[in-house]
Amino acid sequence: MISLLVVDDELGTLRSVYRVLKMKNYDVSATYSVKEALETVDMLQDSEDALDIIVTDIQMPEGTGMDLLKSIKDNYPDLPVVIITGFGSPEIEEEFREAGCSDFINKPFRAEELIESINNIVKQ
Amino acid sequence: MDILSELIPQRVFMIIREDGTVLSAVGEKTPTFFGYGKEDIIGSNISKLIAPVGIDAFNKELKSVELNVYKKLDSYIRSKSGSIKSVLIIIFTINTNNEEFLCVNVIEGKEDRHIQQFINEINKKILDNLILGVMHEINNPNNFFMLNIPFIEMLFDEFKPILDKYYEQHPDWQISGLDYNFIRDDFKLLMSDLYEGSNRIKKITSSLADLFIVDVAYEEINIAGLINICLDEFAVQALSKNIDIKTRYQNEDIFTFGDRKSLQKSIKNVILNAFQAVGDISGTRSIKIFMDCDEQRGVVKIKISDTGNGVSVSNIHDVFSPFFTTKRGKACVGLGLYVSQYIIKKHEGDIGIKSEQNKGTDIFIELPYLKK
Numbered sequence: 001m002i003s004l005l006v007v008d009d010e011l012g013t014l015r016s017v018y019r020v021l022k023m024k025n026y027d028v029s030a031t032y033s034v035k036e037a038l039e040t041v042d043m044l045q046d047s048e049d050a051l052d053i054i055v056t057d058i059q060m061p062e063g064t065g066m067d068l069l070k071s072i073k074d075n076y077p078d079l080p081v082v083i084i085t086g087f088g089s090p091e092i093e094e095e096f097r098e099a100g101c102s103d104f105i106n107k108p109f110r111a112e113e114l115i116e117s118i119n120n121i122v123k124q
Numbered sequence: 125m126d127i128l129s130e131l132i133p134q135r136v137f138m139i140i141r142e143d144g145t146v147l148s149a150v151g152e153k154t155p156t157f158f159g160y161g162k163e164d165i166i167g168s169n170i171s172k173l174i175a176p177v178g179i180d181a182f183n184k185e186l187k188s189v190e191l192n193v194y195k196k197l198d199s200y201i202r203s204k205s206g207s208i209k210s211v212l213i214i215i216f217t218i219n220t221n222n223e224e225f226l227c228v229n230v231i232e233g234k235e236d237r238h239i240q241q242f243i244n245e246i247n248k249k250i251l252d253n254l255i256l257g258v259m260h261e262i263n264n265p266n267n268f269f270m271l272n273i274p275f276i277e278m279l280f281d282e283f284k285p286i287l288d289k290y291y292e293q294h295p296d297w298q299i300s301g302l303d304y305n306f307i308r309d310d311f312k313l314l315m316s317d318l319y320e321g322s323n324r325i326k327k328i329t330s331s332l333a334d335l336f337i338v339d340v341a342y343e344e345i346n347i348a349g350l351i352n353i354c355l356d357e358f359a360v361q362a363l364s365k366n367i368d369i370k371t372r373y374q375n376e377d378i379f380t381f382g383d384r385k386s387l388q389k390s391i392k393n394v395i396l397n398a399f400q401a402v403g404d405i406s407g408t409r410s411i412k413i414f415m416d417c418d419e420q421r422g423v424v425k426i427k428i429s430d431t432g433n434g435v436s437v438s439n440i441h442d443v444f445s446p447f448f449t450t451k452r453g454k455a456c457v458g459l460g461l462y463v464s465q466y467i468i469k470k471h472e473g474d475i476g477i478k479s480e481q482n483k484g485t486d487i488f489i490e491l492p493y494l495k496k
């Protein structure tokens with residue numbers, strides 16, 4: 001079963017993405033801050049409940065998606081990170097791809113777009 | 125070749141702290157700025173650069189600058205050799221990723237046209253930030269609709285057999301004054317309308333992003349090459365819809381000076397409009413593009429003609445208005461020609477239309493001619 005962590009400070013987005021992923025029978029955890037996300041990853045990654053993918057927003061209080069991405073790449077380089085964001089600029093996307101994100105999805109997105117992205121990452 | 129750098133060789137753009145310490149400095153292809161190298165500027169206080177005669181006014185403007193509003197003042201730089209040069213200083217703050225940056229642009233030169241161009245760039249940066257912020261605030265809640273509508277549809281499909289069974293036993297059953305029968309059959313349409321609304325909001329914010337969020341970089345642009353690149357994007361569509369495309373260029377070496385990405389977008393929007401006009405008609409589907417140059421007037425002229433159904437007299441004055449479209453039901457937002465006009469006018473060009481119902485449409489674009 002694919003195990004994901006969703007990180008977004010917008011509760012509405014967090015709940016919506018959680019529903020979409022649960023419908024696909026993924027094992028989903030959710031948190032609304034970078035700090036909690038990093039704590040969760042540290043707790044899970046060396047256990048049998050290790051995460052397969054992180055899905056994160058960019059703009060959050062007390063830490064951004066870029067902070068989270070860089071920390072994950074430094075400490076868990078094999079853990080893919082998918083960015084979901086309402087800031088749709090190509091320049092921002094390029095910045096995140098160069099920093100190592102596995103995919104970059106602009107909000108609003110259809111459920112199928114997120115699922116396809118996850119499936120592509122899992123295939124790799 | 126950066127013509128602006130030749131005309132205004134001395135220009136530096138700095139990000140500074142509130143106390144005046146320079147955090148970063150970028151110069152336009154010149155290794156030094158009034159004799160100062162980057163190593164002289166970065167880490168120093170900006171007041172070191174300003175001549176004593178201008179320092180009070182500069183500090184006053186620096187203290188009163190507001191977010192997303194720029195300040196402009198004539199001032200004086202003390203060059204490294206000690207000589208005093210008059211400059212234009214532009215100060216503004218922008219907010220990126222929840223951080224505020226205090227930016228100072230120092231320009232030598234009094235050629236208004238070029239200074240206006242720099243001001244346009246700064247205004248653009250300020251506007252970009254505002255637009256990004258608004259997009260973010262709209263895209264996030266719109267995402268709730270886009271993700272949850274299919275979920276609601278799925279839930280209703282699961283509930284339907286139970287509701288149908290209840291309705292069999294209670295054929296007069298109404299919900300909020302509506303027959304259950306009606307609600308059951310109408311539900312899919314209801315969800316489809318909500319989804320279309322969400323999609324339309326998405327297209328609008330994307331179009332706004334297209335309009336504004338472009339890194340502007342002025343360069344020499346070969347017009348024939350630009351048009352050909354735009355047409356390449358429509359090659360498959362032209363084949364599948366049997367649309368005949370013809371181009372005629374006075375010569376292949378006609379240039380303008382502008383931002384390639386945005387000019388490409390503006391011409392592409394006009395071509396797309398032509399494709400949409402001829403795409404579904406039963407008669408001849410043809411698009412012709414002419415390009416020539418009026419050296420005397422200093423303009424490049426482009427005409428894009430289609431054999432579509434034309435524009436009615438009642439609509440012709442609105443074609444460049446934002447959100448005007450005759451194809452709203454076909455997921456058109458109505459910003460394409462508005463964006464084209466906006467970009468072309470920013471390049472000191474012009475755009476016009478000639479059209480009659482059932483007689484096709486001509487769109488005329490003029491851009492400044494760059495003499496080489």
